[in-house]
Amino acid sequence: MQHQKRNISLLWLAQVVSAAGDAMYQIALFWLVLDITGSSTITGLIAMAAFLPAMLFGLYAGVIADKYNRKLIMIFSNFSQALTVIIIPILLYFDYENILIIGILAFVRASFSTFFPPALNAIVPMFISKERLVKVNSVLATSGQFAYLIGPLGAGLILSIVSIPYLFIIDSFSFIIAILILLFIVLPPKIKVSDKQFSSVKEIFSGIQYAKQHKPLGILFILTIINNFFIMGMAFVGMLILVKDALGGTASQYAFVEAGLALGMLIGSVFVYRIGNRINIGKLLLIGMILDGVTYSLMYFAGSVNFIFIFIVIHAIGIPMITISRTAIIQKHSPNKYHGRLFSLVHLSVVGVTALASAVVGIAANYIDIKIIFLFIGIGAALCGVVGFMNRGLREIV
Secondary structure, X not given: OHHHHHHHHHHHHHHHHHHHHHHHHHHHHHHHHHHHHOOHHHHHHHHHHHHHHHHHHHHHHHHHHHHOXXXXXXXXHHHHHHHHHOHHHHHHHOOOOOHHHHHHHHHHXXXXXXXXXXXXXXXXXXXXXXXXXXXXXXXXXHHHHHHHHHHHHHHHHHHOOOOOHHHHHHHHHHHHHHHHHHOOOOOOOOOOOOOOOOOOHHHHOHHHHHHHHOHHHHHHHHHHHHXXXXXXXXXXXXXXXHHHHHOOOOHHHHHHHHHHHHHHHHHHHHHHHHHOOOOOHHHHHHHHHHHHHHHHHHHHHOOOHHHHHHHHHHHHHHHHHHHHHHXXXXXXXXXXXXXXXXXXXXXXXXXXXXXXXXXXXHHHOOOOOHHHHHHHHHHHHHHHHHHHHOOHHHHOOO
């Protein structure tokens, strides 16, 4: 029990540090590209480059997580990202503002990042009982929300003193600090896995096969893909365009909005922690999807950054209802030997789809008012939850 509490505390702290750096990185990257190019299309394409690796390498990353030491995979992922991201401020220092190179670096950083989530989510059930997974996942989720609260707030403060490149430097150092924390995690012996060659096509796609054979999981992944196609492009590209171009906001105001997103998710995580064992996690997930979409549609009425902040907080409360429930469903209803591959499917369904959605939003914003895009995107996202309620297997899953 002592090792469990210690491991959870270390994972939480490591996530706070690295995720705070991630929050600063995302603000810096997308604002920098839009500021240099003035093009929503190019910004969308760079965002696509930053998320595309999840689609290309996601399944392979899951196999790696199921075959090798998950703690070492997390450390390798963080170290590689630290080395990659530090190149960007070096280029900017020498006035080399090449969007193609920045896009390539974003792609490389994201490639290394792809190996982290499956390893992280597969580690937790190795030392936590099924009965405690919802609560533990709720606690761990607050690390990301807390980080994405202090990260943007810190970015806003830093940008009032210095320039964008410093955010990349901070992100790089955050990975190094997270590595030092992860080194102290103590794990039980590695679960015995098949001796099959990890690179075989059958092994790589076995996670998909498992989800197909277990219908509620298969429906969960399909809804995740569709829902995130509606939501994620707007989260990263749409919100930036809304704040900067539609409302004439500043980089600090954009960081303020991102902090509101984190605040809402933090509230949502506490809510899930309190009621997680009192309601079917399937229903909780689907209610979160509906709330997620409805609140996005309200951005159509945004007339100021303060308006966006209020409704982004409400919107974000539904996010942990989705993510924590989805994580617990997979952890509770599948064997640990499949967790790396199944969570790589989640990463693919979220981050990989974000790559396509970001490009679509960036291009669409050239022809359609961004507020109108928010309206219809929100309706589509909410309908995912409505459709999910029609499936009893997913709705009643506990």
